[in-house]
Amino acid sequence: MAVPAWTEQAIPGKDVGLLAARPIRRGERIMARTAAIMIDGAAVDGLPVAAFAGLLHDAAKSLPEPHRAQFFNLSTSYGVDDYDSGENDAYKIFATNAFRTGIADGLPDLHSVFRDVSRINHGCQPNCAYFFDPVTLAHNIFAVVDIMQGEELTVGYIDPIQTHAERKAKVHRHWGFNCTCARCAQPPRLVAESDDRVRSILSLLGTLDDYTTAAGSNGTGPAAAELLVLLFELEGLQGRIHEAEYRLALEWNGVGDGLRATQAARRCLDRGLLVRGAEQPFISNMRILVADPTSHWSWKFRLGKKENDKTDEKKGK
Numbered sequence: 001m002a003v004p005a006w007t008e009q010a011i012p013g014k015d016v017g018l019l020a021a022r023p024i025r026r027g028e029r030i031m032a033r034t035a036a037i038m039i040d041g042a043a044v045d046g047l048p049v050a051a052f053a054g055l056l057h058d059a060a061k062s063l064p065e066p067h068r069a070q071f072f073n074l075s076t077s078y079g080v081d082d083y084d085s086g087e088n089d090a091y092k093i094f095a096t097n098a099f100r101t102g103i104a105d106g107l108p109d110l111h112s113v114f115r116d117v118s119r120i121n122h123g124c125q126p127n128c129a130y131f132f133d134p135v136t137l138a139h140n141i142f143a144v145v146d147i148m149q150g151e152e153l154t155v156g157y158i159d160p161i162q163t164h165a166e167r168k169a170k171v172h173r174h175w176g177f178n179c180t181c182a183r184c185a186q187p188p189r190l191v192a193e194s195d196d197r198v199r200s201i202l203s204l205l206g207t208l209d210d211y212t213t214a215a216g217s218n219g220t221g222p223a224a225a226e227l228l229v230l231l232f233e234l235e236g237l238q239g240r241i242h243e244a245e246y247r248l249a250l251e252w253n254g255v256g257d258g259l260r261a262t263q264a265a266r267r268c269l270d271r272g273l274l275v276r277g278a279e280q281p282f283i284s285n286m287r288i289l290v291a292d293p294t295s296h297w298s299w300k301f302r303l304g305k306k307e308n309d310k311t312d313e314k315k316g317k
């Protein structure tokens with residue numbers, strides 16, 4: 001990259017963060033980093049904390065420069081206080097900054113700390129998304145919206161599909177700060193509106209993920225999925241919009257509209273590849289639908305037996 005996309009700067013109330021050094025277009029890869037430290041999840045979960053912290057400290061101390069300095073320069077959080085680590089900053093840094101990075105199904109998760117990546121602060125409406133590529137072992141950060149020069153880069157540390165109070169409590173419990181992102185800092189009536197949309201999203205997801213009901217009954221069908229896409233957009237959840245497009249593709253295919261199903265599946269692929277990478281079951285799932293909607297499991301699945309029976313009954317009468 002000729003011009004660096006970001007600079008590291010002190011941000012009031014947040015220690016440091018990364019700011020866009022120039023305009024960044026949606027879809028641009030902002031960075032890809034291999035881990036400074038990767039720890040087997042079995043060690044994280046299985047070892048007594050003091051033993052784990054000791055091993056981690058020794059490992060971090062033996063990193064070559066400049067990685068060692070970069071690691072020990074990462075932020076620690078006051079939310080991490082369930083273990084009195086004394087002078088063992090490595091443990092605090094790990095607990096604050098580690099990401100779960102899965103390599104493959106069936107293998108234990110690795111917990112990884114990345115320089116730079118760990119500098120990106122949290123936002124409940126993040127302008128960046130990340131995924132760990134198990135092939136290159138790199139953590140990739142992409143812009144999910146156009147970002148202006150000087151804007152802070154943010155990723156989501158928590159599931160953004162939660163109410164304001166739930167997000168606030170989680171962020172505070174795990175990282176020890178109060179979220180002041182644009183979504184959380186809205187006037188109360190707009191926060192209430194946002195919470196209402198979150199509840200609608202959760203309700204729609206529950207309804208649409210029930211594949212046993214006929215279209216239109218119990219709130220399923222393409223119109224419900226269109227509403228879901230709209231709610232994701234209104235909540236600024238651009239890093240997750242592929243999840244709504246996925247449901248929309250299934251609903252259109254479920255009523256036998258292969259063309260509209262393909263359109264939604266294309267959008268799901270476009271956005272999903274960006275933020276999740278190619279190694280995801282939903283990606284191969286959507287590729288099958290795009291290739292031939294009628295061969296996909298969801299073809300006319302909402303036009304179930306019950307619906308046909310009802311139609312027959314009506315015809316009979």
Ligand SMILES: [Zn+2]
Pocket residue numbers: 123124125167179180181182183184185
């Ligand atoms: Zn927030």
